[in-house]
Amino acid sequence: xxxxxxxxxxxxxxxxxxxxxxxxxxxxxxxxxxxxxxxxxxxxxxxxxxxxxxxxxxxxxxxxxxxxxxxxxxxxxxxxxxxxxxxxxxxxxxxxxxxxxxxxxxxxxxxxxxxxxxxxxxxxxxxxxxxxxxxxxxxxxxxxxxxxxxxxxxxxxxxxxxxxxxxxxxxxxxxxxxxxxxxxxxxxxxxxxxxxxxxxxxxxxxxxxxxxxxxxxxxxxxxxxxxxxxxxxxxxxxx
Amino acid sequence: xxxxxxxxxxxxxxxxxxxxxxxxxxxxxxxxxxxxxxxxxxxxxxxxxxxxxxxxxxxxxxxxxxxxxxxxxxxxxxxxxxxxxxxxxxxxxxxxxxxxxxxxxxxxxxxxxxxxxxxxxxx
Numbered sequence: 001x002x003x004x005x006x007x008x009x010x011x012x013x014x015x016x017x018x019x020x021x022x023x024x025x026x027x028x029x030x031x032x033x034x035x036x037x038x039x040x041x042x043x044x045x046x047x048x049x050x051x052x053x054x055x056x057x058x059x060x061x062x063x064x065x066x067x068x069x070x071x072x073x074x075x076x077x078x079x080x081x082x083x084x085x086x087x088x089x090x091x092x093x094x095x096x097x098x099x100x101x102x103x104x105x106x107x108x109x110x111x112x113x114x115x116x117x118x119x120x121x122x123x124x125x126x127x128x129x130x131x132x133x134x135x136x137x138x139x140x141x142x143x144x145x146x147x148x149x150x151x152x153x154x155x156x157x158x159x160x161x162x163x164x165x166x167x168x169x170x171x172x173x174x175x176x177x178x179x180x181x182x183x184x185x186x187x188x189x190x191x192x193x194x195x196x197x198x199x200x201x202x203x204x205x206x207x208x209x210x211x212x213x214x215x216x217x218x219x220x221x222x223x224x225x226x227x228x229x230x231x232x233x234x235x236x237x238x239x
Numbered sequence: 240x241x242x243x244x245x246x247x248x249x250x251x252x253x254x255x256x257x258x259x260x261x262x263x264x265x266x267x268x269x270x271x272x273x274x275x276x277x278x279x280x281x282x283x284x285x286x287x288x289x290x291x292x293x294x295x296x297x298x299x300x301x302x303x304x305x306x307x308x309x310x311x312x313x314x315x316x317x318x319x320x321x322x323x324x325x326x327x328x329x330x331x332x333x334x335x336x337x338x339x340x341x342x343x344x345x346x347x348x349x350x351x352x353x354x355x356x357x358x359x360x361x362x
Contacts (some may be wrong), residue, residue, distance in 0.1 A: 008266035027302045057312055064313050071306035077296065078303045080247040082268035082349050083254070084293035086275035090285050102347040105303065110340030117335045122328030127321050135328050139336060141308070142307055143266040161311040162329060164304060169333045171301075177334060183341045192340035196333050203300035213297075219340075221269055 013062065019070025026052040027054065039207070041175045046200060047168045078199075082141075085202075085217045092214040099187055099215075106188070110195035111226045114139040115234055134158040136231050138166045141198040144224045152235045163198065170197020171204035187213040194219025243292030250275045 004072040012018045030048030055068055068075070089096070096103075118135050127135065133154030137145040142163045149159035174193040183189055190212030193201035198220045206213030253274055255267030263270075279285050300317065311318070 013360055023305055024302075027299075027305055031302075046304050046308055049302075049305045050311070053305070053309045054312045057309070061269060064310060067309060068306060071309065072265075075306040078272070079268040080244065081300055081303055082266075083247045083250045083271040083275055084277060084296045086250075086272045087285055087290055087293035088297070089272075090276055090279040091314045093280075099344075101351055105347040106340045106344035110336045113334050113339040115335035116332075118328040122324040125324035125327055127324035127328065131317070131321050131325060135325065138329065139333070141266070141269075143268075153244045157316050158317065159306055161314050162286045162325065164308045164311065164324075165329050167304065168308070168332050169330055170337060173334055174337055174347040177337055178341055181338060181341065183345055185345055188341045188344035188348070191344050192337045193342045196336035197277045200301065200304050203297075203304070206297060206300065221272065224269060225265065232269035235360065 004187060013066070015072035019067045020073055022053060022056065023071045023074050041172050044168055046173050080127060088214050088224065089217060092211060095211065095216055103218065106191055107195060107226060108224050110192065111223055111230060114196055115231060117226065130155055134171070135162055136235055137227055138162040139198060140224045140227045141220060144228055148228055148231050152232050162181055167197045167200025170201040172200065174204060175208065187215045190215030191219045195223050240292050243289045246289065
């Protein structure tokens, strides 16, 4: 019996099906928990799913490459989903155009704040320079962040991890933080979380309000460009 | 759905090709987004079939970040040593960037006299 179970496990663990299914189930659990909590932002579906899957990988002694062979099918959809952001953006374009000036100001202030405070806090607390260079681009979407980290001497895969952590933190704090600050303009709320927390922040913004979602998507794109230009410069000056 | 997915992939493919050819640091999908937006602006409307598929994809956008999130497991050793500076850096800067971004947006918006949108609703 144990032998048979082991044989099945060995077979399944080798196919992409197992980890693809596990990813969808883990997200399903995370999403159900989020819905049950009355859409409480602290109950973040991505964080729950990632924690469950990491525990499962550690428990079954499975390495990340094996996991990713299955999970890559979900990961792949990030590309077409990014392209699809053009559709809501088109629908709300007149609204976006009218806000060009506030967006530009918030973009510069937000990017400088994100990079500056991250480097200041982490270096004060003793992070090494490889970690700092991986941390600098963490507010942009992961492919851009990985490219920047590589160019300035950080670790691309660590940068990707920090990007994800940033996104989850942003998605969790944005609603209570901006409620506390009494910011009620959906455009400002979405744009701020898009600057600070890229795609995961954008996903959260779309959950809350479509206009916030569109502004978050615009912010994410603009921040990608700004950070790609600005971070190598800041890294060069500071480190 | 098939038509929309094909169109999205074509835009992404054009974006990837363009990014490589022009040697730009911008990822292919972001350029693909720009191409699709340009196409919709030329067409002056977005077809229903495209709207349905995009809405479907974007509804579960967070799911698509799960595989990359699990990648944090690869950095367990570094995180054991440097978890405090990295966690503090991530949390402080994310809170600060959201706060500063929102405040500056609202301030400049008021300065130029544009009306805020959504003041009547609650998050």
